[in-house]
Amino acid sequence: MTKIRIVTDSTADLPADIRKQFEIEMVPLQLSFGDETFLDAVTIETDQFYQKLAASEQLPKSSQPSTIAFKELYERILTETPDAQIISIHLSAALSGTYQSAVIGSTMVEIEDAESHLTVFDSKSASIGIGVLVLKAAEMAGSGSSKEQIIAELEKLRAETKIYFLVDTLEYLQKGGRIGKASAVIGSLLNIKPILTLDEDGVVSSIDKVRGQKKAMLRIVELLHEKFNSQEPVTVTFAYAERLEGAQEMNELLKSHFNVQGTTYYELGPVIGTHAGPGTVGLFMHRV
Amino acid sequence: MAAAGAELLNRNAERVNALNVFPVPDGDTGTNMNLTMTSGMKELQGKTSPHLGKVVEALSKGLLMGARGNSGVILSQLFRGFAKSLASSEEAGPAQLAAALQYGVDMAYKAVVKPVEGTILTVAREAAKHAVTIARRTGTADELMREVYEKANEALQRTPEQLPVLKQVGVVDSGGQGLVYIYEGFARVLSTLDATQHEASEASFVTEAALPEDVGMADRLRGTAPARPAAGHSAQARLATEDIEFLYDMEFFIDRSKAAKSAPLFNEQRFKDALAKDGDSILVIESDDVIKVHVHSRKPGDVLNLALPYGELIDIHILNMREQHRDLLDEEGHADAGNLPDSEALAAAEVLTGGAAPQTTSPEQVHEYAPFGIIAVAMGEGIAEILLDNNVDIVLSGGQTMNPSTEDFVKAIEALPAEHIFLLPNNGNIILAAEQAAELAGRSVSVITTRTVPQGLAAALAFREDESIERNSELMKRASESVRSGQVTQAVRDTSIDGIAIREGDFIGIQEKAIVVSTSDLNDACRTLLSGMLEEGGDLITVLTGEDADANVTSQLKQWLNSEHPDVEVEVLEGGQPLYPYVFAVE
Numbered sequence: 001m002t003k004i005r006i007v008t009d010s011t012a013d014l015p016a017d018i019r020k021q022f023e024i025e026m027v028p029l030q031l032s033f034g035d036e037t038f039l040d041a042v043t044i045e046t047d048q049f050y051q052k053l054a055a056s057e058q059l060p061k062s063s064q065p066s067t068i069a070f071k072e073l074y075e076r077i078l079t080e081t082p083d084a085q086i087i088s089i090h091l092s093a094a095l096s097g098t099y100q101s102a103v104i105g106s107t108m109v110e111i112e113d114a115e116s117h118l119t120v121f122d123s124k125s126a127s128i129g130i131g132v133l134v135l136k137a138a139e140m141a142g143s144g145s146s147k148e149q150i151i152a153e154l155e156k157l158r159a160e161t162k163i164y165f166l167v168d169t170l171e172y173l174q175k176g177g178r179i180g181k182a183s184a185v186i187g188s189l190l191n192i193k194p195i196l197t198l199d200e201d202g203v204v205s206s207i208d209k210v211r212g213q214k215k216a217m218l219r220i221v222e223l224l225h226e227k228f229n230s231q232e233p234v235t236v237t238f239a240y241a242e243r244l245e246g247a248q249e250m251n252e253l254l255k256s257h258f259n260v261q262g263t264t265y266y267e268l269g270p271v272i273g274t275h276a277g278p279g280t281v282g283l284f285m286h287r288v
Numbered sequence: 289m290a291a292a293g294a295e296l297l298n299r300n301a302e303r304v305n306a307l308n309v310f311p312v313p314d315g316d317t318g319t320n321m322n323l324t325m326t327s328g329m330k331e332l333q334g335k336t337s338p339h340l341g342k343v344v345e346a347l348s349k350g351l352l353m354g355a356r357g358n359s360g361v362i363l364s365q366l367f368r369g370f371a372k373s374l375a376s377s378e379e380a381g382p383a384q385l386a387a388a389l390q391y392g393v394d395m396a397y398k399a400v401v402k403p404v405e406g407t408i409l410t411v412a413r414e415a416a417k418h419a420v421t422i423a424r425r426t427g428t429a430d431e432l433m434r435e436v437y438e439k440a441n442e443a444l445q446r447t448p449e450q451l452p453v454l455k456q457v458g459v460v461d462s463g464g465q466g467l468v469y470i471y472e473g474f475a476r477v478l479s480t481l482d483a484t485q486h487e488a489s490e491a492s493f494v495t496e497a498a499l500p501e502d503v504g505m506a507d508r509l510r511g512t513a514p515a516r517p518a519a520g521h522s523a524q525a526r527l528a529t530e531d532i533e534f535l536y537d538m539e540f541f542i543d544r545s546k547a548a549k550s551a552p553l554f555n556e557q558r559f560k561d562a563l564a565k566d567g568d569s570i571l572v573i574e575s576d577d578v579i580k581v582h583v584h585s586r587k588p589g590d591v592l593n594l595a596l597p598y599g600e601l602i603d604i605h606i607l608n609m610r611e612q613h614r615d616l617l618d619e620e621g622h623a624d625a626g627n628l629p630d631s632e633a634l635a636a637a638e639v640l641t642g643g644a645a646p647q648t649t650s651p652e653q654v655h656e657y658a659p660f661g662i663i664a665v666a667m668g669e670g671i672a673e674i675l676l677d678n679n680v681d682i683v684l685s686g687g688q689t690m691n692p693s694t695e696d697f698v699k700a701i702e703a704l705p706a707e708h709i710f711l712l713p714n715n716g717n718i719i720l721a722a723e724q725a726a727e728l729a730g731r732s733v734s735v736i737t738t739r740t741v742p743q744g745l746a747a748a749l750a751f752r753e754d755e756s757i758e759r760n761s762e763l764m765k766r767a768s769e770s771v772r773s774g775q776v777t778q779a780v781r782d783t784s785i786d787g788i789a790i791r792e793g794d795f796i797g798i799q800e801k802a803i804v805v806s807t808s809d810l811n812d813a814c815r816t817l818l819s820g821m822l823e824e825g826g827d828l829i830t831v832l833t834g835e836d837a838d839a840n841v842t843s844q845l846k847q848w849l850n851s852e853h854p855d856v857e858v859e860v861l862e863g864g865q866p867l868y869p870y871v872f873a874v875e
Binding site: 189190191192209211212213214215218 | 673674677678749827828830855856857859861875
């Protein structure tokens, strides 16, 4: 039987123990605070990162992994397991060059017929939205699904997942220039909570700006109701930046509006965390 | 003839003010109508023509631009129709005059979305109808005008039968009363009545007891006036001439383009601080090459010396306000407060720039047209700042007490380089002026009919740069309707409304348009008002603290909300609005 191996990058926000458990390979993005450079989730942990972020005047920069990093990883896997099928799942191509880098890396592999062993998949998602796809792929691989079955399932799951980020402060979006020109100067005097989403093309867009935490959470419930009714069983995955209680509060609210079958919490990693800022709660909901 | 109408209104503006039903410090129907009429008169000056059509056209244009407050806007529409009808007439007989009055009424009814009977509209309509009926058997214009005046007065006396709130308080409509004064002036001049008869006539007015009142039209803000405004109790009469401390009312412009090469940089704040040493009512507006300065100062020489280094001084006006005040007192047994020193009118009309809105981009510096612009009306530097921070480009100073005129809106529209402009009047009394400006501006302008500052703020926040005009109108309207507004102010007179007894000095809580509480304790007023506002739930309370807010009350209020309504978020912001210690929004 063909062995399926799953590769992702550090922005999937899957902790090391889970990656180990499911034999998931991870390529880190780079983070730099001024002259200091770190490998995401390798030489810097998420909580260390947020401490540095709070202390730093400038926003850190993140950069995609090199093509060589992907090439070497793919070569190592195919050397270890020559008949393996690699599914490499990455951060939305609309947000980062990581996917591009992986695609180029895959063409550089110096092993005969390597291309037929490599599938690079654009998650069109971010954070644990990628992680959910990666875990799905790993789980299906473990139960003997084929590469084609897995890809088909990932595409379906990707289309079915609703993603919202409840951002706690406008500060980081403004510093990073990630919100529209017009909105950049807006709302610093009011307690404004932007709600972001990732659309079907993996592009970040601002859905709404709502005053106050509670109203923002209710607005997300309203948005989720456009996709899910209150009876069908759903699963929720949270990615929180330093504010687990915010995610828990949101979960309680979701449970009173939806048939939530399972909830998982992860930390929101540095790359998305830099732009959305501490306090952000990301949520990913899909049908069971 | 128009002058006489304006004059009589001017003299009686304070009396009209006193007829406002609502006990909040806003009795300004008379002021509004007077300022509207004054603007019409200004336009007339120097345009004397033997051609009647030309004269009334000039008057109408001035009225349209100067219109402020609902009654003022309606007045301007009455004259707009009047002028249109007479446009090609060199002179007018009774028939034409009657037709013109009727045409004015038609125009005014069209301009008002929901005409309310028992107001200036009713008075104008019944008078015009009567004029049309009798025109054929009336020999002269002056005879007709006299009939019109009498009919208008009869109609006025009936307004309490048509509008329950007037009856409740025992007054007639104030806007209607203003119009009657104007018609009376017309009639007098036409029949060359001697001005000496004024006093007699006024006496008869008072004895007619049920004097008018206003019902600010669609806006049903009301209060009570004593049925008989006490003569000699005008605000100005109570002020001793010697109390005017900063007695020189100064206004001038600094022309920066003519400044010496070595001229210092102009620092607005520092300049204002320097003026404040010996002055008040300070207004400094910087635009491109010209700085407008207005101040009441006790040392006019110092003020000019202070300004000199920055450029050439032009258009200098200096008035002694004590002298003005003495004249005023001498003039007419001080029955008149409509003749406000120009500072008041000026302050109301000016765009809040500088201190209140340092971030506003001067339109002259921007050559590209933005797709959208927003102009809002508000009182209070804090509120202005919040609005400017949330999509609003220009904040006009104004509110319940000082309504910006149509012209103020038109000027702001002209100054804003945007393809489409939204107006947020933020007060029921300002909506009509905004709508009139939208019509006159000759630009793409729409009015979002916000009636309170909380509504305006919600609307401003809902604006989306990337959406269409229609979608934005819808979003802003919906947002403004989703917020509940409450205001706390102090009653300016004893009265009773909707079964609530109100004593002068009481703190009254107003939810939307209705008074829900009146008590001597500010804390109680806030709590009762907020409890009512929260009856249907709410997730967020915004507290805008005014000039007269009390820090202790504010913190007690916060504690109380946290313990009584723990699920509701509370945001306290410094609004800085005058007269209203607290403005609340629940959403």
